[in-house]
Amino acid sequence: MLIQVNVQNFKSFNESNLLNMIASNKLRTQKDRLYESVDITLLKSAVIYGANASGKSNFVEVLRFMKECVINQEIPIESYNWYCRNHEDNKEKISSFSVQLLLNGGCYEYGFDAILNTQTIKDEWIIHLNNNKVLYQRNNNGRPMHNLNLNREEQNRMDIYMNDFISNDKSLFLTEMNRNKHFEKDSNLNVFHKIYQWFTKDLNVVLPDMPLKKFAYYYDESTLNNIKKIVRSFDTGIEFIEIKNMSEEQLQNKIGISLYKDVIGELKKKVQKQGQELNLSMQSKKEFFNITMNDNYDLEIKTLCFKHGKSMLDFEFCEESDGTKRIFDFLDILLNKNQNSVYVIDEMERSLHPNLFNRFIELLNEYQKQSNIQVIFTTHESSIMKQDLFRRDQIWFVERNKDNDSRIYSLDTFNERFDKKISKAYLEGRYGAIPQFKLLHINELE
Numbered sequence: 001m002l003i004q005v006n007v008q009n010f011k012s013f014n015e016s017n018l019l020n021m022i023a024s025n026k027l028r029t030q031k032d033r034l035y036e037s038v039d040i041t042l043l044k045s046a047v048i049y050g051a052n053a054s055g056k057s058n059f060v061e062v063l064r065f066m067k068e069c070v071i072n073q074e075i076p077i078e079s080y081n082w083y084c085r086n087h088e089d090n091k092e093k094i095s096s097f098s099v100q101l102l103l104n105g106g107c108y109e110y111g112f113d114a115i116l117n118t119q120t121i122k123d124e125w126i127i128h129l130n131n132n133k134v135l136y137q138r139n140n141n142g143r144p145m146h147n148l149n150l151n152r153e154e155q156n157r158m159d160i161y162m163n164d165f166i167s168n169d170k171s172l173f174l175t176e177m178n179r180n181k182h183f184e185k186d187s188n189l190n191v192f193h194k195i196y197q198w199f200t201k202d203l204n205v206v207l208p209d210m211p212l213k214k215f216a217y218y219y220d221e222s223t224l225n226n227i228k229k230i231v232r233s234f235d236t237g238i239e240f241i242e243i244k245n246m247s248e249e250q251l252q253n254k255i256g257i258s259l260y261k262d263v264i265g266e267l268k269k270k271v272q273k274q275g276q277e278l279n280l281s282m283q284s285k286k287e288f289f290n291i292t293m294n295d296n297y298d299l300e301i302k303t304l305c306f307k308h309g310k311s312m313l314d315f316e317f318c319e320e321s322d323g324t325k326r327i328f329d330f331l332d333i334l335l336n337k338n339q340n341s342v343y344v345i346d347e348m349e350r351s352l353h354p355n356l357f358n359r360f361i362e363l364l365n366e367y368q369k370q371s372n373i374q375v376i377f378t379t380h381e382s383s384i385m386k387q388d389l390f391r392r393d394q395i396w397f398v399e400r401n402k403d404n405d406s407r408i409y410s411l412d413t414f415n416e417r418f419d420k421k422i423s424k425a426y427l428e429g430r431y432g433a434i435p436q437f438k439l440l441h442i443n444e445l446e
């Protein structure tokens with residue numbers, strides 16, 4: 001689970017800013033919104049408000065950026081000007097990124113410092129927070145070091161890995177430790193695997209209009225009935241969902257020949273390597289489809305179609321409203337069986353009626369009573385800013401100062417009564433993070 005995110009000198013964030021998922025010890029109510037362990041109590045969800053261009057999306061980008069760096073091992077070239085350009089001298093300054101995580105009962109911090117303009121990594125570290133022990137640190141001004149308890153064989157391997165990285169200022173050591181390196185189950189080196197897997201498997205960053213996502217369970221009969229129940233409950237007009245076969249030609253027309261060749265080519269490589277049947281389920285803006293390829297490279301392609309009301313005619317996904325499509329985006333949260341999943345979603349309310357969005361938050365709160373999945377999202381929808389839906393420590397704001405620097409802060413820093421209508425107070429400007437308009441008369445326009 002996510003404990004904390006910290007960022008400095010990235011896009012609109014100049015000074016160090018953090019979002020903290022540790023529950024406030026001042027609040028005694030709504031404990032079903034919390035994950036409680038011996039050492040720490042964490043929020044299961046958080047919502048971020050702010051005006052347009054305040055920096056909400058940039059905060060989501062922090063985690064997307066960290067994930068991309070970990071997966072690709074390097075800082076992406078296109079980030080050369082992603083330092084906070086509100087201040088000219090930031091070009092040569094460190095940009096810092098870190099997360100604190102609860103993994104298998106232990107609390108860890110992983111982070112790295114970089115000069116984005118040159119894509120160089122200046123530092124990288126792992127800290128065991130339970131005893132404040134630095135497990136690993138690499139600093140380009142000196143030799144990498146570790147405080148892991150290793151046997152002789154592991155120590156020899158670690159010495160080789162670290163020596164190879166002394167002059168490497170372009171790659172992350174965390175990723176290198178997950179490149180075809182296997183450790184014994186009880187080895188302390190597995191901390192590199194645990195943190196890497198959080199980024200690659202548990203962290204889900206959802207940006208507006210993301211082109212493709214995997215949805216393997218849509219074609220699982222055991223969960224299809226649950227999908228039908230959820231979709232019906234949101235008054236979409238869909239009464240029935242069924243699976244239909246699709247030809248290769250139809251799939252090419254749906255996703256384009258270029259993407260089709262890429263997907264099929266990648267599947268062939270995996271089938272050839274693993275020597276067994278493989279399944280791929282994906283969603284585009286217009287279609288759901290599922291591809292199964294056996295060891296003879298034969299394809300079986302299926303898609304979803306919908307029936308509305310009492311009509312016997314089929315409707316395709318591309319014919320559904322943007323709001324209905326958005327609901328399907330959320331099904332991953334309610335159906336994902338990975339209890340370690342963390343979802344960070346930008347503009348969650350997009351295309352949704354306020355009442356429908358409110359209902360989804362109610363359903364999410366109910367689901368999180370029995371699940372440890374975390375959800376952090378940005379929104380402009382003030383109608384859900386209610387203390388029966390969110391605790392005060394779950395509500396966050398982002399606003400810009402006079403230098404256009406963003407800062408993030410919690411509603412819990414304000415002393416509000418439990419019965420106060422906080423959405424009204426927010427729109428009146430009590431908490432900041434709302435648009436500040438300049439006076440303009442229409443007759444001033446040419």
